[in-house]
Amino acid sequence: MQAVLEAVVEPRRREILRLVRVGEASAGSIAAHFPDVSRPTVSQHLRVLRDAGLLHERREGTRRLYRTRFEGFTEARAFFEEFWDDRLAVLKVAAETEQRRKDADRDR
């Protein structure tokens, strides 16, 4: 989870995840999408993503093909979903409180 968040906080790494979420792509073709950054740098980003469990690596001859590993997102997703659920719970409580206020007004 910590590793996933650290991996995802880098904008280029999020972009990489979006690139290979549809299908595989080689390290080289991924690097080609980032002209403002050197190829070794992209290679390092790929390693971070792979170590975090967000990328699957497959070797084909001299090339390495990457694709997004969706299972890696599970925990992080749950963290955000947790607060999303809270939001609904808070709204519910607020609505009930409001209802009680109205009831009190009526009874007065």
Next chain:
Amino acid sequence: MQAVLEAVVEPRRREILRLVRVGEASAGSIAAHFPDVSRPTVSQHLRVLRDAGLLHERREGTRRLYRTRFEGFTEARAFFEEFWDDRLAVLKVAAETEQRRKDADRDR
């Protein structure tokens, strides 16, 4: 979105968000939950969370009361949900591919 992810990557900041997701808490009482870290450090964490839109601040006399601001999570949540949806789509495609393979076997 970038600010939200940067805020959330710090474990103590995630803990703070969990602390004040139920109700308000003062800066001091929040700091008391982190004995291994100085109070000014917690104060800085609170600022980061507030600037990212994840915390609501209310002043009461000399105290400051904080609570989680759920709307702040919307964008980040959508990012993770995006890949969660992809996961389902990929499973669907895989199932259909498998089905076609079986059909081909039958026709052979």
Next chain:
DNA sequence: CACCTACGTAAGTGACTGCCTACACTATCT
């Protein structure tokens, strides 16, 4: 007014991060 309480802010420091260039590795082809 003087003092205390509950905070935030400033400035400095060690550790980490993303980036670069140079180099090493591995599979394929001639």
Next chain:
DNA sequence: AGATAGTGTAGGCAGTCACTTACGTAGGTG
């Protein structure tokens, strides 16, 4: 075997981050 293509790794550097101590500030209280 030697050469080439496609990538990862090593080492170094500038910028950023979390942390600390010292100080500033605003609202209550005697």
